[in-house]
Structures are given as structure tokens and as C-alpha cells.
Amino acid sequence: MWTAFSATFKRQLVTMRRAYPWSFFIGHILDGVYITIFAFLSYHFIFQGELNERFVSYTGTSDYLSYVIMGGVFNSFTVSLLMIVSRMLITEMREGTLEALLLTPSSRLGYFLGAAVQGLMRSGIEWVTIICIGLFFGLNLVSAHLALLIPILAAFCFAIFAQALVLGSFMLAFRDTYITQNTLFVVMMLVSGVSFPPEFLPQWMQCLSRIMPLYYGLDLMRAVMTKAQLSFAILQNLLLLVALGILYFFIGIIFIKQMEKSVFEKHFG
Amino acid sequence: MNLLNVIWAEMKKSHRHNFNNRLMYFSLFVWPVIQFVDSYYAFKPFNLGQDSPLSRFVPVEKLGLFLITGCLAYIFFWSLVQSAWMMGYEREQGTLEIILLTPAPRTLVMFSRAAANLLEAVWLFSIFAVLTILFMGGLHVAHWWLIPIAVVILMLSAIVWGGFLNTIFLFSRDAGFLYTIFEAPMAFFSGVRMPVMAFPLWAKMIAYAFPLTFVLNILRSIVLDGKNLSAIFQPLLELFLILLCLIIASFILVRYAEKHAKETGNLTLF
Amino acid sequence: MLEAKKLVKYYTMKEKSGWFARKKQQIKAVNGLDLTIKRGEIVGLLGVNGAGKTTTIKMLSTLLAPTSGTLSIDGIDALQQPEAIKRRINMIAGGERMLYWRLSARENLMYFGRLYGLRGSALKNQCDELIKKVGLAESADRPVERYSKGMKQRLQIARGLINDPDYLFLDEPTLGLDAPVARQLRGMVKDLAKKKNKGILLTSHYLEEVEELCDHVYIIEKGHLLLHDTPTRIIQTIVKDRILLVVMDRLTQEDWTWLRQELDNRGIHTQKNETDEGTQLDMTAPFDLTAQFIALTHQRNFHLLRLESKKPNLEDAIIRLAEERELL
CATH class of the missing domain: 3.30.70.260 (ACT domain)
Incomplete structure (x- = not known):
């Protein structure tokens, strides 16, 4: 597994340095920035800072801008990481290298992890950039609880990684990236509490929130990065996030295996 | 006659080529509907009571109408971005070269592509929007005959915008980047989800760079504010001037693109 | 008659030599080439890879503007009146590109026919006739993506004939085709020149093909003309x-x-x-x-x-x- 990991990591690193995917990079940053600007304009220029009381009761804060900017930051980060990992195999298929890859006795998990860890470098740069821009538009970071932040980030990345495996297998099944990924992204953005608390949504839509790692991740990140007080809910959400990650992970592994087989059958049958 | 012939050719082609996959309607119907819902809920954290500051720009009870008209006009413009993306495919596939090999007028082909794709792309969401509008009620129209005029204005503007985008995408390899520059800001600044009047000056300046801003202004004046023709004359004139600029720009760009391609053997400019 | 005189094509290549720095480099793809094609004649264009064959064909088909030199077709200056020229020429390249894969053969032909200003029954008849001619009648309404290589290639030929061109440029038309299909195509090309009186320029890696078909052969190297003669005389002088x-x-x-x-x-x-x-x-x-x-x-x-x-x-x-x- 280690060799597959490092080989993929190095390959992706070289690819990134040769041809940095600027359009994805700038696109992801701008997606976050647009959400930020939207929140900024709405808050200051349209509503003059007047909030709905339910917002405060749902979120436990009256800092609307920090709430939404955090939403934009982590939405972009999630989209970026999901895309990097989930598009791996289908890209190999399109470039004609999939057979060569599947013929090797390498560990698929190492392969995906290599791509993910390398992808984190890219997503991380985007993430920091959006946070920095957000600071100008009213993002208030309180002293982050580092001891909590690191395990939360780790759990979050793991859950997103696992979700990307499932997404990737769907891409292989549909032979499509554009429709598959963006359908997930628009739904994810609606139900995960990016620009408004999901509690506003009808009950049945809130069920969808529960299967999005972004929903838990945002809740946790907001708790440790923008709120001063910590609560027991953090631990509960962290456990739920890890459990969801594990669930996605196993589903993803099984689906990818299935898809690889059917790809082989279609190619060599 | 030649015009109709080329439009017809493009229509037949794009019907078979772009719409043969029903998944296409995810991007043309499912996403816009979800985004409409999202834009509606994005206002929920704010004070939407009778004393809402929003009512300075849009009556609170008409927020739904405001958003659905925004989404409807946006989908007209957005659908053509997708068809412009196919330019990249045509370049890779080499069919673009074959089109340049024919004597068909190039700019005409660009605008025909836009026109050919429009109806097929927007009909489904349009039905949804009309039903939503009827369901929500609250339309305020001075003369009913203004509505078809509004639709024609919307379509013509979208076609001009689409033709312009086709031209731009004609010679760029990285369509995603152009999308980020030309399309995403449009969704945020041209008043699809927010009243442009509320913007600070810098945001207004961005807003008025997009024809969609003018189109939305006219559309909402007609269906929400009950303005008559004389009241919208000035924005109509402004829109007309912008569209004219876009058409002229497309002409120049197409000629430049072909000249460049002839010199370098390469359509990609940037 | 198609007459190219002293055709020259220089490309300026920009090579990335750092994050932002670009090195400019001039490449002489074609360097003073004279070439004539008469109606009813098949002319071969040979050379090793990078000799400038494709560039030459693209210049002849007005897709590329020569850096200098003149090109006229039946007395019409191709550089002054490219539109008039485009009606009289067409180009066919080997491989599977240059077609809309999701469209059927008929739809492809109808589309390109319209771009040549054909319409109505004239267009329909032309398409039907070409489909029959290249032997795709049975699969004319299937999407191209389900065609075999040979079928795609035959459709390419039909596409290249849609405007009934006087001059036809064939760039590796038999690349990667099975022997029987290639032979069939050769027969078609011969007929086009001899029976339909079209002027044809052919590049190919298969030299037997050139020897069999071509009345004249131009051999170029690095954009220069090395030899121009009939295949027989070329063989006699060299070997x-x-x-x-x-x-x-x-x-x-x-x-x-x-x-x-x-x-x-x-x-x-x-x-x-x-x-x-x-x-x-x-x-x-x-x-x-x-x-x-x-x-x-x-x-x-x-x-x-x-x-x-x-x-x-x-x-x-x-x-x-x-x-x-x-x-x-």
C-alpha cells in the first residue's frame, strides 16, 4: 500500500507542478468568494444587519457573516477534495491508462490515499486563500481550539475522502463527471447549512443533511473556529462524522471493486 | 435564406448531439430548481417581517416572484454557456476545422448555435417557472401584450449573449476558466438573487457589465411592477446598445480568431 | 488547375522555459514549395514525418494562411477569395475525427451540406447518393459512435464529397484500415479522379498505395521539394x-x-x-x-x-x- 501511495502522490505532484489546474483552483476560490460577497451584500446593504430571531436560536450566534463565510470556505474545500479524489479513476479511463493501472497488483486504497493527500495540498491552498479573503468581509475567527481542531479536521477529511470513493464509483457507472458531481454539489450546498441553517428546511429535506459529511463538518468547524464556548454536542457530532465516514468508506470500497470489474467486462468482453 | 438554413442545420445537429442524453436535463432543470430553492432559503436568516429593510427594494411578499423571475432569466443565459462548452469538444474532435473549411459565414454559425440550443434548453424550466409564478400569484402587469414582448427580449438577449460566448469559447482551450470569469459573477451580480439597486457602487459597476442585469430589470418592471412601454423605454435602449456592442465584438473576434488560426494553425488564443 | 507557387509557412513556437518565461522559436514547416494539381490527376505528396505534408494540405485547403507565396485554383486567387475557393475544394483526413459521433451518417452529411448552402431536395439527394456510394446505406441512421473504423473513414469520404468539390485533399486516408477496406477506398479514389475528373492530392504512409494511384509524386523533406516526377521515373532515377x-x-x-x-x-x-x-x-x-x-x-x-x-x-x-x- 505504501508504494502505491507514494507513487500516486509523486505522480500527482509532478502533474500539478507541470500543469497547475488554474481554472479549477480559481473556480473553487471564486465559488467561496461569491458566497462571501453574497452574504456581505445581503447583510449590510439589503437587510442592514437585521436578522431573523430563528437564525439566532438555530445557530446560537448572531454573527451571520462568520456563519456564512465559514460555509463558503468549507463548501469550496469539500467540493475541491471530492473532485480531486472521485475523478481519479474516470480520468484514467478517459486517458486510456485505466487498464494499465488495473493490471498492476497495487493497492487501490494506497492509490486513492496518495491522490487525496496530494489533493489536500491543493485544497489547502484554496482553503487558506478563501479564509484570508473572508477576513476582509467580516469573518471572525476566535482562538481556535487547536487540540480539537486537528482531530476534527482529520475526521472531516477522512469522511470527505470516503464520500469521494462513493462518488467516484457513481462516475464510473454513469461514465460521466459533470452531471454526477454537480448534482451532488447543488444538493450538498442546499442541505448542509452552507448559507443558512438546515433547520429552516422542511423536515424531509433535513434527512438529507444527515448523510452529508459537510453538514457535521461545518457544525464542528463553526463550533471550534468561530464560537467561544464548547459543548457536549461537539463530541456527539464528531462521533457521527467518523461513523458516517466509515460507512461511506466501506460502501465506496465495495462499489469501486464492482465498478472495476464491470469496466473490465465492458473493455475486454 | 442562408441564415435559416444554417440555423436549421445547427438545430438538427444540437438536438441530436447535445440533447440525446436525457441527463442533460439535470443541468437544465434539476439544478436550477434546487438553486432556486437554495436562493429562497438563503434569505431566511434575515428579518423578513413587514418591517424588513428588504421592502425598500422588493416587497417582502414578492420575494418568491423576484427570485423565480431571476432564475428564469438566468437559465436562458446559463443554458447557452453549456452549448458554448461544446465548442471545446468540436475543436478536439476536429469538426470545428471542417466548419471552417466550409464557406458558411462564421459569425452566423456562432449565433445560430445559440439560437438553435435555446428553446430546447429552457422549455422545461420555463414551464416550472410559469407554474410557480401562477401558484405564488401576485403578478402585476400593465398590459398583457407586454409579456410576449418581455419573452422576446429575453430570448434575443440570450441568443446574442450565447453567440458572444460561442465566439469566446471558439478560441480558448480552458472553458472552465472563461466560465469562472464570464458566467459565475453574472449569477451573483446581475440581480438574479439580489436587487441590484441595493448594491454599493463597485458592485453596481460589475452588475451593469452584464446584459442580464438590463434584461432582468426590464422583465421585472413588466411582470412585477406593472410598468408600461414608455416607462421601460430607457432600459430597453440601454439593453439594445449593449447587445449591439456584443454583436460587433463577436464579428471582430470571429474574424480575428480565424485569422489567428490561419497563421498559427491553432485556434487557441489564451 | 491548382497552382501553388513558392509556398512558405513559418510557425512561431513559444516554449515554456520557466513559470512565466517563454522562448520564441521559429519553425520552417514549408519552405518555398511549388505544386500543381490538374483536374483528373492524382498527385502524391510524400515525406517523412514532420516534412510539412499536413501543413501543405492545410494551406491548400485555406485553413492555414501561407507566410508567403501564391495559391490559385482555376485562376481564382485563394488568398484573396477564400470563400470562393472553399466551394471548390474539400479535405479528408484519416482517423476517426472530424465527425459528430452522436449523429448518424445522414445527419452528419445533412449538417455539413447545409453549411455549404445546400438545402431541400438537392441536399437530400446528394446525401442519399453519397451514402449509397460509400456503402453505408444500411447503417446510415445509426450513430457514428457505433461505426467501425472503416465505416467512419468511408463517411469521411462522403463528407469530403458533400459539396462535389473539384479538388480533393486526402491526408492519410487509409491510415489504420484493414487491407480490403483500404483497397476499396483506393478504387474509390481512382474513380473520383479518372471518372469524375477531380484533382486529387494524396499523402500516405503506404507507398504501394501511392505507387499504384498517383500520376505524379512530390517528395518533400523539411518543407523543401526534393523530387517531383512520376513514380516510375523516381524509382528509375533513385534505385x-x-x-x-x-x-x-x-x-x-x-x-x-x-x-x-x-x-x-x-x-x-x-x-x-x-x-x-x-x-x-x-x-x-x-x-x-x-x-x-x-x-x-x-x-x-x-x-x-x-x-x-x-x-x-x-x-x-x-x-x-x-x-x-x-x-x-
């Missing part, structure tokens, strides 16, 4: 050696010494091999040596089992030419 291969009853040492002496005297280079059949001789000389050799065998009553005179072909000529150029 002067003739090879004679003979198998005969096993020679005695004495006979061999005698024969060798006689051959040497006549300037014939010989190589001897003993095989199961008998003695095999490979003889090379700069003239046809068959008659002389047979005369020699009569003198001593040698018994010939097999005699094969190998005629050099265009491929030998091109290989020889390439070797000579390398020595320079």
Missing part, C-alpha cells in the same frame, strides 16, 4: 540496382569459380548461399542482368530451379533516398 535471385542445382567448386569470374568481369556483385534446394545466388547490378546470366548458364548447361527478377518499388526508392540524405 539503379537490379536484383536477380536464382536457385539452381548444387554447383561444383569448379563451376562456381568459373561463374564467379564471369560475373565479376561483367560487374555483377554476387552472394552465394547453399540451401536444401540447391545453390542460391543473389546478384546485384546497376542494369538488368537477366539476359546475361541466362546466356552464362547456357554455356555450361546449369539447371535452373527458380529465377526471380526483383523490380525495385517506390518504397526502395524512398528508403534509398532517405539513406542518401542522411549521408549528406
Whole structure:
């Protein structure tokens, strides 16, 4: 597994340095920035800072801008990481290298992890950039609880990684990236509490929130990065996030295996 | 006659080529509907009571109408971005070269592509929007005959915008980047989800760079504010001037693109 | 008649030499090429990869503007009136590109036909006729993505004929095709020139194809014209050696010494091999040596089992030419 990991990591690193995917990079940053600007304009220029009381009761804060900017930051980060990992195999298929890859006795998990860890470098740069821009538009970071932040980030990345495996297998099944990924992204953005608390949504839509790692991740990140007080809910959400990650992970592994087989059958049958 | 012939050719082609996959309607119907819902809920954290500051720009009870008209006009413009993306495919596939090999007028082909794709792309969401509008009620129209005029204005503007985008995408390899520059800001600044009047000056300046801003202004004046023709004359004139600029720009760009391609053997400019 | 005079094409290549720095480099793809194609004639364009064949074809088809030089077709200046030229020419490239894969053959043809201003029944008839001609009638309404390579290639040909061009440029039209399909295509190309009186320019890697089809051949190297002649004369001028291969009853040492002496005297280079059949001789000389050799065998009553005179072909000529150029 280690060799597959490092080989993929190095390959992706070289690819990134040769041809940095600027359009994805700038696109992801701008997606976050647009959400930020939207929140900024709405808050200051349209509503003059007047909030709905339910917002405060749902979120436990009256800092609307920090709430939404955090939403934009982590939405972009999630989209970026999901895309990097989930598009791996289908890209190999399109470039004609999939057979060569599947013929090797390498560990698929190492392969995906290599791509993910390398992808984190890219997503991380985007993430920091959006946070920095957000600071100008009213993002208030309180002293982050580092001891909590690191395990939360780790759990979050793991859950997103696992979700990307499932997404990737769907891409292989549909032979499509554009429709598959963006359908997930628009739904994810609606139900995960990016620009408004999901509690506003009808009950049945809130069920969808529960299967999005972004929903838990945002809740946790907001708790440790923008709120001063910590609560027991953090631990509960962290456990739920890890459990969801594990669930996605196993589903993803099984689906990818299935898809690889059917790809082989279609190619060599 | 030649015009109709080329439009017809493009229509037949794009019907078979772009719409043969029903998944296409995810991007043309499912996403816009979800985004409409999202834009509606994005206002929920704010004070939407009778004393809402929003009512300075849009009556609170008409927020739904405001958003659905925004989404409807946006989908007209957005659908053509997708068809412009196919330019990249045509370049890779080499069919673009074959089109340049024919004597068909190039700019005409660009605008025909836009026109050919429009109806097929927007009909489904349009039905949804009309039903939503009827369901929500609250339309305020001075003369009913203004509505078809509004639709024609919307379509013509979208076609001009689409033709312009086709031209731009004609010679760029990285369509995603152009999308980020030309399309995403449009969704945020041209008043699809927010009243442009509320913007600070810098945001207004961005807003008025997009024809969609003018189109939305006219559309909402007609269906929400009950303005008559004389009241919208000035924005109509402004829109007309912008569209004219876009058409002229497309002409120049197409000629430049072909000249460049002839010199370098390469359509990609940037 | 298509006449290109002193065609020159320079590309400026920008090469990335750092994060932002670009190195400019000028590449001379075609360098002063003269070329004529008459109606009813098949002209070959040969050269190794990177010789400038594709650039030449693209210039002739007005897709590329020459850096300098003139190009006229039936007296019309192609650089001044590209639109008028486009109606009279078309280009077909090998491979599977340049078609809409999700469209059927008929839809592809209808689309491109309309871009040539065809419409109504004229368009429909033209499409039907071409589909029949290239033998796609049965699959005309299936999407192209389900076609085999050969079918796509035949559709390309139909597409290239949609505007009934006077001049047709074929860039590797048989690339990667099975032998029978390739032969069929060759027949089609021949008919187009000889029966339909079209002027055809052909590039191909398959030299037998060029030898079989072309009335004239231009051989270019690095954008320069090396040779222009009929295939036969090209072979004659370049490959002067003739090879004679003979198998005969096993020679005695004495006979061999005698024969060798006689051959040497006549300037014939010989190589001897003993095989199961008998003695095999490979003889090379700069003239046809068959008659002389047979005369020699009569003198001593040698018994010939097999005699094969190998005629050099265009491929030998091109290989020889390439070797000579390398020595320079």
C-alpha cells in the first residue's frame, strides 16, 4: 500500500507542478468568494444587519457573516477534495491508462490515499486563500481550539475522502463527471447549512443533511473556529462524522471493486 | 435564406448531439430548481417581517416572484454557456476545422448555435417557472401584450449573449476558466438573487457589465411592477446598445480568431 | 488547375522555459514549395514525418494562411477569395475525427451540406447518393459512435464529397484500415479522379498505395521539394540496382569459380548461399542482368530451379533516398 501511495502522490505532484489546474483552483476560490460577497451584500446593504430571531436560536450566534463565510470556505474545500479524489479513476479511463493501472497488483486504497493527500495540498491552498479573503468581509475567527481542531479536521477529511470513493464509483457507472458531481454539489450546498441553517428546511429535506459529511463538518468547524464556548454536542457530532465516514468508506470500497470489474467486462468482453 | 438554413442545420445537429442524453436535463432543470430553492432559503436568516429593510427594494411578499423571475432569466443565459462548452469538444474532435473549411459565414454559425440550443434548453424550466409564478400569484402587469414582448427580449438577449460566448469559447482551450470569469459573477451580480439597486457602487459597476442585469430589470418592471412601454423605454435602449456592442465584438473576434488560426494553425488564443 | 507557387509557412513556437518565461522559436514547416494539381490527376505528396505534408494540405485547403507565396485554383486567387475557393475544394483526413459521433451518417452529411448552402431536395439527394456510394446505406441512421473504423473513414469520404468539390485533399486516408477496406477506398479514389475528373492530392504512409494511384509524386523533406516526377521515373532515377535471385542445382567448386569470374568481369556483385534446394545466388547490378546470366548458364548447361527478377518499388526508392540524405 505504501508504494502505491507514494507513487500516486509523486505522480500527482509532478502533474500539478507541470500543469497547475488554474481554472479549477480559481473556480473553487471564486465559488467561496461569491458566497462571501453574497452574504456581505445581503447583510449590510439589503437587510442592514437585521436578522431573523430563528437564525439566532438555530445557530446560537448572531454573527451571520462568520456563519456564512465559514460555509463558503468549507463548501469550496469539500467540493475541491471530492473532485480531486472521485475523478481519479474516470480520468484514467478517459486517458486510456485505466487498464494499465488495473493490471498492476497495487493497492487501490494506497492509490486513492496518495491522490487525496496530494489533493489536500491543493485544497489547502484554496482553503487558506478563501479564509484570508473572508477576513476582509467580516469573518471572525476566535482562538481556535487547536487540540480539537486537528482531530476534527482529520475526521472531516477522512469522511470527505470516503464520500469521494462513493462518488467516484457513481462516475464510473454513469461514465460521466459533470452531471454526477454537480448534482451532488447543488444538493450538498442546499442541505448542509452552507448559507443558512438546515433547520429552516422542511423536515424531509433535513434527512438529507444527515448523510452529508459537510453538514457535521461545518457544525464542528463553526463550533471550534468561530464560537467561544464548547459543548457536549461537539463530541456527539464528531462521533457521527467518523461513523458516517466509515460507512461511506466501506460502501465506496465495495462499489469501486464492482465498478472495476464491470469496466473490465465492458473493455475486454 | 442562408441564415435559416444554417440555423436549421445547427438545430438538427444540437438536438441530436447535445440533447440525446436525457441527463442533460439535470443541468437544465434539476439544478436550477434546487438553486432556486437554495436562493429562497438563503434569505431566511434575515428579518423578513413587514418591517424588513428588504421592502425598500422588493416587497417582502414578492420575494418568491423576484427570485423565480431571476432564475428564469438566468437559465436562458446559463443554458447557452453549456452549448458554448461544446465548442471545446468540436475543436478536439476536429469538426470545428471542417466548419471552417466550409464557406458558411462564421459569425452566423456562432449565433445560430445559440439560437438553435435555446428553446430546447429552457422549455422545461420555463414551464416550472410559469407554474410557480401562477401558484405564488401576485403578478402585476400593465398590459398583457407586454409579456410576449418581455419573452422576446429575453430570448434575443440570450441568443446574442450565447453567440458572444460561442465566439469566446471558439478560441480558448480552458472553458472552465472563461466560465469562472464570464458566467459565475453574472449569477451573483446581475440581480438574479439580489436587487441590484441595493448594491454599493463597485458592485453596481460589475452588475451593469452584464446584459442580464438590463434584461432582468426590464422583465421585472413588466411582470412585477406593472410598468408600461414608455416607462421601460430607457432600459430597453440601454439593453439594445449593449447587445449591439456584443454583436460587433463577436464579428471582430470571429474574424480575428480565424485569422489567428490561419497563421498559427491553432485556434487557441489564451 | 491548382497552382501553388513558392509556398512558405513559418510557425512561431513559444516554449515554456520557466513559470512565466517563454522562448520564441521559429519553425520552417514549408519552405518555398511549388505544386500543381490538374483536374483528373492524382498527385502524391510524400515525406517523412514532420516534412510539412499536413501543413501543405492545410494551406491548400485555406485553413492555414501561407507566410508567403501564391495559391490559385482555376485562376481564382485563394488568398484573396477564400470563400470562393472553399466551394471548390474539400479535405479528408484519416482517423476517426472530424465527425459528430452522436449523429448518424445522414445527419452528419445533412449538417455539413447545409453549411455549404445546400438545402431541400438537392441536399437530400446528394446525401442519399453519397451514402449509397460509400456503402453505408444500411447503417446510415445509426450513430457514428457505433461505426467501425472503416465505416467512419468511408463517411469521411462522403463528407469530403458533400459539396462535389473539384479538388480533393486526402491526408492519410487509409491510415489504420484493414487491407480490403483500404483497397476499396483506393478504387474509390481512382474513380473520383479518372471518372469524375477531380484533382486529387494524396499523402500516405503506404507507398504501394501511392505507387499504384498517383500520376505524379512530390517528395518533400523539411518543407523543401526534393523530387517531383512520376513514380516510375523516381524509382528509375533513385534505385539503379537490379536484383536477380536464382536457385539452381548444387554447383561444383569448379563451376562456381568459373561463374564467379564471369560475373565479376561483367560487374555483377554476387552472394552465394547453399540451401536444401540447391545453390542460391543473389546478384546485384546497376542494369538488368537477366539476359546475361541466362546466356552464362547456357554455356555450361546449369539447371535452373527458380529465377526471380526483383523490380525495385517506390518504397526502395524512398528508403534509398532517405539513406542518401542522411549521408549528406
